[in-house]
Amino acid sequence: MIVVKDFSLGLTAMSGQPLNFYADYSVKDGRDVLSYTTDRGRVTVKALGSGERSHISYSHWGRYTDNTARQELIKRFGLRDDMRKIYGELDTDDYMNAAITELRGLRITENDPWETTLCFVISQFNNIKRIRGIVGRLTERFGEELEIGDGTVRSFPRPETLANADLSEIRACGTGFRDKYIRKVAQECGSTVDLGEIDDLDYGKAKERLMGLHGIGEKVADCILLFGYKKLDAFPVDVWVKRVVETAYFRGRKRSVREIRRFAERRWGPLAGYANQYIFWSGRENRIGKVVE
DNA sequence: ACCCAGGCGGGCG
DNA sequence: CGCCCGCATGGG
Numbered sequence: 001m002i003v004v005k006d007f008s009l010g011l012t013a014m015s016g017q018p019l020n021f022y023a024d025y026s027v028k029d030g031r032d033v034l035s036y037t038t039d040r041g042r043v044t045v046k047a048l049g050s051g052e053r054s055h056i057s058y059s060h061w062g063r064y065t066d067n068t069a070r071q072e073l074i075k076r077f078g079l080r081d082d083m084r085k086i087y088g089e090l091d092t093d094d095y096m097n098a099a100i101t102e103l104r105g106l107r108i109t110e111n112d113p114w115e116t117t118l119c120f121v122i123s124q125f126n127n128i129k130r131i132r133g134i135v136g137r138l139t140e141r142f143g144e145e146l147e148i149g150d151g152t153v154r155s156f157p158r159p160e161t162l163a164n165a166d167l168s169e170i171r172a173c174g175t176g177f178r179d180k181y182i183r184k185v186a187q188e189c190g191s192t193v194d195l196g197e198i199d200d201l202d203y204g205k206a207k208e209r210l211m212g213l214h215g216i217g218e219k220v221a222d223c224i225l226l227f228g229y230k231k232l233d234a235f236p237v238d239v240w241v242k243r244v245v246e247t248a249y250f251r252g253r254k255r256s257v258r259e260i261r262r263f264a265e266r267r268w269g270p271l272a273g274y275a276n277q278y279i280f281w282s283g284r285e286n287r288i289g290k291v292v293e
Numbered sequence: 294a295c296c297c298a299g300g301c302g303g304g305c306g
Numbered sequence: 307c308g309c310c311c312g313c314a315t316g317g318g
Contacts, residue, residue, distance in 0.1 A: 016299055112310065120299075127298035176314030181301080217301050238299035280299070 001057050002073065006083035008050035008105030009034055015103075015281040016128055018111040018229050019134045022156060023117045037155045038112070042148050043069055050105035061148035078107040078230070086274055093247035096275065099282040105159075108277055109227060113195040115156050116228030120220045122183050130174070136174035138162075138182075162186035181215025188213050195228075203233045218257075219281050232273035235264040236280075243289030252289075 009032035013019045025034035028046075035044040035155030041062015046244040048055045059068040074080060088099050119140075121133050142161045162170065163186040171179040189195055193213065198206045203225065206248035235241075237257045245260050246252060255263070268275040283289065 122298065124300040125298065125313075125314085128318080130298075174315070179313080219300060223299065236299065240299070
């Protein structure tokens with residue numbers, strides 16, 4: 001059992017971060033339940049509450065021990081982040097105040113860099129529901145079978161596997177035009193590019209390196225840096241973030257993506273990534289700035 | 294039927 | 307450099 005303040009497993013898992021794309025989420029008896037598979041096995045997390053005290057319990061299969069599962073959860077869900085301090089620093093305007101009130105307990109997760117990379121290559125010009133389906137079919141088709149207890153599951157496909165796959169088989173998983181990006185990035189990550197080296201670089205250098213991969217531009221690179229390396233100065237600008245920032249901070253006036261990024265960097269600096277996630281998810285849930293009929 | 298989605302690469306001026 | 311276009315697919 002882990003007890004922390006300000007943690008919502010449901011919001012954190014379902015807010016467009018990688019776990020949203022490859023984990024199974026449900027609610028049972030009023031508790032959030034999340035199961036996911038890694039190359040070490042499978043973990044099920046259950047959590048109750050999201051405000052003053054959240055109680056987190058977990059079970060594990062495969063090569064996890066109580067301790068390794070626990071350490072992974074603390075890292076993955078950012079349970080050491082000082083949310084009181086983060087909220088204090090972000091709470092400087094009405095929009096952000098409403099967002100952090102509404103989404104209290106939403107954290108930035110830190111996920112495996114390769115999984116994050118593949119998920120966000122798939123995310124381009126796409127929507128969350130479809131990303132989830134594509135990742136699920138790729139895992140089913142190309143993932144590694146793992147024995148857990150009396151059953152088997154499949155873990156996330158390795159880069160080497162996708163690097164050698166037929167484009168037609170990748171595409172059969174519903175990827176659309178992203179099939180070639182997926183295979184190319186898998187080839188590069190399995191050979192010329194070492195995702196493990198990127199963590200040591202600063203934000204700018206790391207972003208430059210990621211953008212050298214085919215199919216990764218600014219927005220996807222920022223998502224990988226934020227959710228795969230927890231570089232909190234990253235500020236991914238997608239259509240939702242752009243709309244919300246224009247609505248909440250520019251009186252509805254159109255701004256370029258570049259202007260939005262510069263605004264975020266100046267306003268939120270090293271916490272831009274946290275601000276981004278609250279803006280993204282609150283904007284989507286409330287359809288901020290979206291034209292409705 | 295039309296519009297949209299956690300955008301990107303390539304081609305053009 | 308900036309701008310503009312096509313791109314696969316499924317849900318609203």
